[in-house]
Amino acid sequence: MMMSSRASGSVLLRRLAPPLLSGSPVRFRSTATEGEKRKREEEVDPVTAGGENTGSTVASYWGIGPSKLVKEDGNEWKWSCFKPWDTYKGNMDIDLKKHHVANTLRDKLAFWAVKVLRVPTDVFPQRKYGCRAMMLETVAAVPGMVGGVVLHLRSLRRFEHSGGWIRTLLEEAENERMHLMTLMEVFNPQWYERALVLAVQGAFFNAYFLGYLISPKFAHRVVGYLEEEAVHSYTLFLEALDAGEVENVPAPAIAIDYWRLPPNATLRDVVLVIRADEAHHRDVNHYASDIQYHGKQLKEVPAPVG
Template sequence: MDRATGLGKDQQVDKKNMTTSLVADKPLTEAQWLVRFIFLESIAGVPGMVAGMLRHLGSLRRMKRDNGWIESLLEESFNERMHLLTFMKMSEPGWFMKLMILGAQGVFFNGMFLSYLIAPKITHRFVGYLEEEAVHTYTRCLYEIDLGLLPKWSDPNFTIPDIAVQYWRIPEGKRTMKDLIMYIRADEAVHRGVNHTLGNLNQKEDPNPFVSEYKDGEKPNAALRSQGFEREEVI
């Protein structure tokens, strides 16, 4: 992905030392970040759609309810698409990027399709780790904004797209680029927790704990548990 989005060696983080995962010798530009975000989000919307589609078909075949899984998986896919549409309002990718996305989506869709058919628990775990990487990506962007390395986005007068304001219902005074990235990072943290939790459950019998009704009225908060919930905690 670093090569696809045009990062030089001095812009890449030290993968051998995770404590420096936010630090690089040279920051990315706003244009490079948008290319990276668009490529990332064009792929991120695939897993939820694939899993939701396969569970939908399975529910039809078995003539049984899905216990709420389909709803969360399709919502995840829709949410990732909204991330993409938001960034598309800031940058229009060229033909080469569109061609790369077409190829990557085709490979990733078929890979996820086969993977979810064979080992859905492992697939959810894999997606959880992908979402963790997305959280790290947006955290690095926030870090560079805070340091003033992205002057256009650090400007409090920078206007984020209206589609973002409407979708997240962002209040007045909280519509900076930093606020937008924080909203998106929070979404990725939720997807991370949801997928790790679903990977811990019985794939055919257990209900989705994030749409279930609880006697005490408190649902598990996926964003606060990066490793997800164990089955015994939510079932």
């Protein structure tokens, strides 16, 4: 007898479920009781049943409801955009003044391209810190995804490994996106800022994709300079917080869980860990542009760890 699609999906999901890492600082378990499970099974999905939406639907995939996770303190894990095993403590061992001197024509073009990209973030001086940070993150989250996709497709076409660079670049993109999700909790973007993001991201994505196809070294140099700009911008952000120009509000709950910050963390603590992330992205991308391994391509040189 052939297995139904729902049953086959159940087997597939059980096989693909992420393993529980031993020693993880966050414990998680299912909190659903037998009564709740029976009640969930008895609920009718109004979409599949064609009935009226009563608002009592359960988010599921192939009829399998999401597992409920809890933290060490017993509180329910409420984030769907990242899981407990994605969290980490920020590495604050960074060099704030590190800068790659643009000696070649390619590097100079990359440097001035980033300077041009900075112009839109200074359009609204009355909201320069929050707006600049969000604008930087909407742009900074693009290169890792583009580079990861290009290397992924190249790996498939050529039947070869990527040296770990696909995972490195996609993790960079996800980390930058989490920066934006965190800042959104503090600074609510206005409609004109959202419109500016649409314009900048639309132009930057296509330009960066084309640039990566032509010269990955140039593309990574652009990101290296972009991250240098981000480190500088977050340093100014910290100075504004210390001077009282920006209120040092409590850190958003999403930031506390993502970076494993203390419960009494503030916006200043969040900016510190974001700046550290940007500094590490800066170093990785400058390294990606610098490496020469007997003439081999980026995909054949192992990605840096950490």
